[in-house]
Structures are given as structure tokens and as C-alpha cells.
Amino acid sequence: MKKIDVSILGCTGTVGQRLIEMLYNHPWFNIVSIAASERSAGKTYKDAAVNWYLPMDIPEDLRDTTVVDTDPSEAEAPLAFSALPSEIAKEVEGKFAEAGCVVTSNASSYRMEKDVPLIIPEVNPDHLQLIDVQKENRGWRGYIVTDPNCTAIGLAMVLKPIHDHFKLDTVYVNTMQAISGAGLPGVPGLLITDNVIPYIKGEEPKVMNETLKILGKMEDKQIKFADFKIVASCNRVPVIDGHTETVFIRTKEPADIEEVKKVLREFKGEPQELNLPSAPKQPIIVREEEDRPQPRLDRMAGTVPGMSATVGRIRPGFDENTLLLTLISHNTIRGAAGAVVLNAELLYAKNYL
Structure with a gap:
């Protein structure tokens, strides 16, 4: 080539x-x-x-x-x-x-x-x-x-197989975003050290609106946005790389937790079929440990380091149509x-x- x-x-x-x-x-x-x-x-x-x-x-x-x-x-x-x-x-x-x-x-x-x-x-x-x-x-x-x-990428990739199999109704996402996402020179040390900043200018509308566009459908030469509801709260935390997101999901169809894990593990797309150089073999990695994923341990996961999203703490909510999970994706690699x-x-x- x-x-x-x-x-x-x-x-x-x-x-x-x-x-x-x-x-x-x-x-x-x-x-x-x-x-x-x-x-x-x-x-x-x-x-x-x-x-x-x-x-x-x-x-x-x-x-x-x-x-x-x-x-x-x-x-x-x-x-x-x-x-x-x-x-x-x-x-x-x-x-x-x-x-x-x-x-x-x-x-x-x-x-x-x-x-x-x-x-x-x-x-x-x-x-x-x-x-x-x-x-x-x-x-x-x-x-x-x-x-x-950078936050919407990990979120939309994880939501895609869940939406395809169980149809999303409502998504609440709370993000804990790395300081490298603020660019250089970034957030001053005296502001972020020993601190969490519960606001990132312009971030929440991007996460919500972009996710609905990405998961929308092509119809008559335009995109019809996905019709589920989504709310985001975005926070800056003292982590160098790797955005962490805790997500509450309500589905329209019952979502068995083991089946959710299965569809996430099996998720692949055209990059894997085409064997693209930067495509990880497994775009979504599912962890079973109760304390994973963690940015320091999981941000570089996958066959192409930093290009997979890692998901853990997949657990039921208060009924068969709700679940919770935590995900991590590398914000300057997969996210940028x-x-x-x-x-x-x-x-x-x-x-x-």
C-alpha cells in the first residue's frame, strides 16, 4: 500500500x-x-x-x-x-x-x-x-x-452495543476527566492538586449532543439523532491521562447483566474487520474485578495501547431495565x-x- x-x-x-x-x-x-x-x-x-x-x-x-x-x-x-x-x-x-x-x-x-x-x-x-x-x-x-x-468517544462506544440490543431510554453520566484534557499549559497545579473542579466549560453540552448525533441514523442524506434522553455532569480531577465515567442507564427492553457483558465483549466494527493499523482487536474490554477499571491501570489497555475502552462494575439498578457501569478511555489517544x-x-x- x-x-x-x-x-x-x-x-x-x-x-x-x-x-x-x-x-x-x-x-x-x-x-x-x-x-x-x-x-x-x-x-x-x-x-x-x-x-x-x-x-x-x-x-x-x-x-x-x-x-x-x-x-x-x-x-x-x-x-x-x-x-x-x-x-x-x-x-x-x-x-x-x-x-x-x-x-x-x-x-x-x-x-x-x-x-x-x-x-x-x-x-x-x-x-x-x-x-x-x-x-x-x-x-x-x-x-x-x-x-x-474525548469524553463522548468512550461513552458512545460503550453505549452502542447496549443501544443496539436493548434500546436506550435514559442515560445519566458523571465524568471524572484528566488534566491533560485541558491542553497545555493546562490547569494550574494549585487549582487541581487536592481538588475536584465540578465544571468544565462547554463540556456537558458536547457530551450530550455529540453522543446523540453519533448514535443517530442516516436518513435521506442527513442524520436523525438518537431519541434517548441523556444528562451529563463533567468534573476535572487530578489524574494525568484517562477519563473515568460512571453511567446509569435505563433501557426500553429488559437488560440482563450477563447479556450486557456479553454484547460489550463481543462488540466489533469495521476497523476490526478491515484490520486497520490503529484498531484494537477488542474495542471494549470488560473487567470483572470489583475495583476496576482505574485510569492508572487501564488507560493503556488493549492490543493497541490506549485505543480500547475498559468497562467494569456492570451491575443491576433498581429493576430489570436499569443498570450501572464505570468506563475508562484514554483521552489523548482514543479520545483525540x-x-x-x-x-x-x-x-x-x-x-x-
């Missing part, structure tokens, strides 16, 4: 750094340019990424690579991975798509647009049908595909960079590139 040249937009933040990690030596993609804001453009990557977040070193042959501006004429590649801040992604990603580039984006700017696919490859690959609608609506030669909010990469792999495997 011939490698495709790619650019990384927003290469200096936590997600951009994860993209460097996941795309360097990728079997299908070849990094040819790295781009960032005017503040970083013109610098070498080692000078621009001064707050390096990962335990691995910057790859040697990228250290002295010059960071270019986020302009299609400078970041020349047919495929762009965007880790841009949402406040600038709307304009920049649109310019790239208009210029004929395929943009697979982690930014929130286009997620809820009616003609933009919001994709978890195991959950809703059929939503890629919106690509043709998007190009027709906007007159773009390229297009944009987005991945969901890994999701962007997996989306691009799906596009390539399905001949959208």
Missing part, C-alpha cells in the same frame, strides 16, 4: 504531540509538514514544542524540521490531521477543504454541522455518506471529517489523536482518499 503524504495542523499541543507519536513510522502515512500558529511558525519543532508532554523524545529527524504556517499553500499534503484550537479551526480547516485537502479533525468547530460526519469508526462508519453531501453543499474539492469530544488517525485509516481503506 502506497504511503500518503500528510500534514499535522496544531503540532505543538498535547493532541499534536500524540499525532507525532502515532504517525511517525505509520505504515500508511508519511509526515511531510508540521504546522502551527504564527507564534510557532518559522521555528524548529524542538523550539516550538517547548512544553513536550510525552515520555518519548521528539523524533530525531523532526527536531530540526521547520514549523510552517497553517496555510494550504505551505502545509502541502493531500491529507491533514488537525489538532487546532477550536477558535481558529473553523476558518483554517475550511480553507484546507476548499483547497482540495481531506481534513480529519479533532477540533469541535465542525462536529455538529449537519453535513459533517462525526465518526467513531466502530460505531457509525455509515455516516461517511455525508461527505458527498458536504462537498455538494459547500462547493469544496476536499472535505472535513471530525472525531468526537488516535481517533483522528483511525478515522483517516478508515477513509483510506474505504477508498475515500
